[in-house]
Amino acid sequence: MDHRKFLFIIIIVSTFGGLLFGYDTGVINGALPYMSDESQLNLTAFTEGIVTSVLLFGAAIGAVLGGRVSDWKGRKTTIIYLAGLFFISTIGCTFAPNVEVMVLCRFLLGLAVGGASVTVPTYLAEMAPVESRGRMVTQNELMIVTGQLMAFTINAILGTSIGDNAFVWRIMLSVAAVPALLLFFGMLRLPESPRYLVGKNKTKQAGGILDRIRQDGASEGELSEIVTAVASERHIKKATYRDLTVPWVRRILFIGLGIAVVQQITGVNSIMYYGTEILRDAGFATEAALVANIANGVISVLATFVGIWLLGKIGRRPMLLAGQIGTVGALLLIGIFSFTMEGSTALPYVIISLTVTFLAFQQGAISPVTWLMLSEIFPLRLRGLGMGVSVFVLWMVNFLIGFSFPILLEGLGLSTTFFIFAFLGVLAIAFVAKFLPETKGKTLEELEQYFRNYKSKGEDVPLGKVSASK
Incomplete structure (x- = not known):
């Protein structure tokens, strides 16, 4: 496969993490009026705030943990884990019988959102050629706002067509399961970051991946640069408090x-x-x-x-x-x-x-x-x-x-x-x-x-x- 087509596939698949980030933070916008109904979760202003914001609290923790897990297990593997967490927590939110279960599942969803917010851009930056790194990484930002737009649009379609159904909010939330599955199965077929592999002393494997995502003759020089950069960073003493x-x-x-x-x-x-x-x-x-x-x-x-x-x-x-x-x-x-x-x-x-x-x-x-x-x-x-x-x-x-x-x-x-x-x-x-x-x-x-x-x-x-x- 041509390296440009392969990079395009890498962008599309991995940025489903950004799409999920946007959808899961935006879908609550339209779901709240229906969730708040007495026949559903009967939310007050206080519990509305909890249900909405607990995802953000989880994201704060997920953002801290996501970087560490990706350094330990790899960018690709971490995104696969996050896709699984997106799917499980989405299903949990969809079938939540009460506020307590909803809060727990929204917190888990937040862990996935926060992890994706740091791991996906890192993966893209390390897969991208230097001349197109900025464009590739900003695709994730575009997918985040696209995910929010997608949430607002689906909310409007469902609200105007079946808004009289008390369970419409559950359908709104469940839609996120589809991109979560696409992210999970799509990442299984993508390679690991060459930079991560070099850091784990898998230089030969990293070179093979660079051969697939770079123009002919460009991978050898870049591999040498990565090896040099990783070696120098190992000697840098990181800042502490x-x-x-x-x-x-x-x-x-x-x-x-x-x-x-x-x-x-x-x-x-x-x-x-x-x-x-x-x-x-x-x-x-x-x-x-x-x-x-x-x-x-x-x-x-x-x-x-x-x-x-x-x-x-x-x-x-x-x-x-x-x-x-x-x-x-x-x-x-x-x-x-x-x-x-x-x-x-x-x-x-x-x-x-x-x-x-x-x-x-x-x-x-x-x-x-x-x-x-x-x-x-x-x-x-x-x-x-x-x-x-x-x-x-x-x-x-x-x-x-x-x-x-x-x-x-x-x-x-x-x-x-x-x-x-x-x-x-x-x-x-x-x-x-x-x-x-x-x-x-x-x-x-x-x-x-x-x-x-x-x-x-x-x-x-x-x-x-x-x-x-x-």
């Missing part, structure tokens, strides 16, 4: 954590998880809200394409600031109009227009910059610690917002809830304007030197000399 005594290390971790928090406190996932509930609160009937919510999925996909294109054109800071200003403006308008137009038949149409505008700025500017900068700012020795802590915090903030949103919506109303998000957005703008460096056009080595040269309290100390600074 003791290294946080170094001022420049603390600053770079502070910025990484800030980027993670900034991406979430816009409230983006309140719209992605509760968009149907927001539109119902604004005045749409359930079926109409399900259909209107498709617009949120469509704009997320289109904006992601635009965001990927913009990353090569403009700087990270101005792009992030523009996205934040746009989202804060949309949040303020949602708060203002939901207050001044309460009860108006026009309000739900105004709200859907503003959520689409919000997502255009969020998915087109904030989200692409977040993941790119997190991959850029941490030097090699700090990358495991920095990325691990930052992504964990990102998922935990996501969890807190997912849990608290229905409680805020019930207790404070739509207008006040979005004013709170707008206020948090202003704080996010201040953080970016004051602390975030521009990383576009700088090598990873130049960025490391920039942070090393930054002076805070006392004299800066090289990372390798932490003990001497005490």
Whole structure:
């Protein structure tokens, strides 16, 4: 088989993990109104928050464990395990007889989502030729938002066609079993990452795989580079929490954590998880809200394409600031109009227009910059610690917002809830304007030197000399 066709198959099959990530985080959006019915799970605002957000708590743990398991068992094997977990937990959610079982199965589903969020991009990056690595890895991001759009669309189709059936939410959830099976059986036929194999001293096997996924004559040179890189990394002492005594290390971790928090406190996932509930609160009937919510999925996909294109054109800071200003403006308008137009038949149409505008700025500017900068700012020795802590915090903030949103919506109303998000957005703008460096056009080595040269309290100390600074 031609190497380009084989790489295409690798992209399609492995990114079913991203599709499942998107579907499982988006499907709850349309399922909640039916799950909350007294004849079903009889959810309150509190249990709605638990059922929605427990997946995110599981994802935080899964993201931490996923990287370690993939280093131990391999990228391919880990994705196969995750596919099995996706399938089992999906079936568990589909047939959950009560809230307790639903919460447990959603937590297990979260472990799979979190594991996929780190393992699939790693697998793609290690399988991709250097000249197309960025394009291959971003396919996973596109599949995530495509999965959310797929969830919104299927929710709308089922809601408008069989919405009078009390068990419609179970059908919505069960659809995820199909891509889980495709991922499981598809990955069985794909090769392991050559880089992982070299790390396990299986260089000959790695060379054979490179021969299948590279142009003629290109695999030998790349194999040599991988062997050299793996050998050098074995001699690099990884950073530990003791290294946080170094001022420049603390600053770079502070910025990484800030980027993670900034991406979430816009409230983006309140719209992605509760968009149907927001539109119902604004005045749409359930079926109409399900259909209107498709617009949120469509704009997320289109904006992601635009965001990927913009990353090569403009700087990270101005792009992030523009996205934040746009989202804060949309949040303020949602708060203002939901207050001044309460009860108006026009309000739900105004709200859907503003959520689409919000997502255009969020998915087109904030989200692409977040993941790119997190991959850029941490030097090699700090990358495991920095990325691990930052992504964990990102998922935990996501969890807190997912849990608290229905409680805020019930207790404070739509207008006040979005004013709170707008206020948090202003704080996010201040953080970016004051602390975030521009990383576009700088090598990873130049960025490391920039942070090393930054002076805070006392004299800066090289990372390798932490003990001497005490």
